[in-house]
Each structure stands twice: as structure tokens, then as C-alpha cells.
Amino acid sequence: MKRLIVDVRPGEYAIARLAADAPVPAGLLDAAGLVSVTRTPDELSVVCPAGVVPDTTTAQRGWRLLTVRGPLEFTLTGIMAALSGELAAAGVSLFALSTYDTDHLLVKDADLERAVRALRANGHEVAEP
Secondary structure, three states: OOOOEEEEOOOOEEEEEEOOOOOOOOOHHHOOOOOEEEEOOOOEEEEEEHHHOOOOOOEEEEEEEEEEOOOOOOOOOOHHHHHHHHHHHOOOOOEEEEOOOOEEEEEEHHHHHHHHHHHHHOOOEEEOO
């Protein structure tokens, strides 16, 4: 695996689950930072800055965002597998998502320091705010 540059993004993130037929919350896509909305037949999942998480009974706060510096070519393989494996070996659980340009990993705030150490130990550069 080639050496990657991973940026630790500032702020707290949240991951929420809404009903499958719920509308995308008004104004959510106007929030600064990463916002991801994914609809499946079973749910509407939202990843967003914690300050704008929609009112829902199912939300987890306290996540930190790590972004692989991109853009990444679609021909590259194994990036998410390598990073998730390195974090798993360090005992860090994650929530992963990809965008057109790059890959993103969310780790619990309590695990951030361990995640950064693991990535650096595996040869990646980690830039913190």
C-alpha cells in the first residue's frame, strides 16, 4: 500500500438513522463540513457535523472525521481495506464512507489518538488541525 496523507478534520460528527421514508432534513445539505445522506429501502442514514444532526431517537455523537487526501483515482485498489485493517489491528472501530474524490473514516473521539498512532506506525502521514 502506498503512503497516504490523512487529514484529521476539526469538530465532532454524528451518525443518525431516520425512517426509510423520512424526508432529507431541511437545511442539512447547507451545513459546513462533510454531510452524507444515504437512503436504502430500510433507512435514511445521515453523517454530519454534530451541531446539525437531525432530531431523531437513533443518533450517535462523538465521532471524528479522517479524510484521505485526494482526489483518488478509481483504479486504485485496497485503500479502504488497508486503512480499516490497520485500525482494526489497533482495536479502533470505524464508520467508513467514500465520495467521488476520496475515502473518509469516522472514529470515536476516544479512539482518535490511537487511530492516528496506528496510521503513522503503518507509514501514513496524518495531518492534524
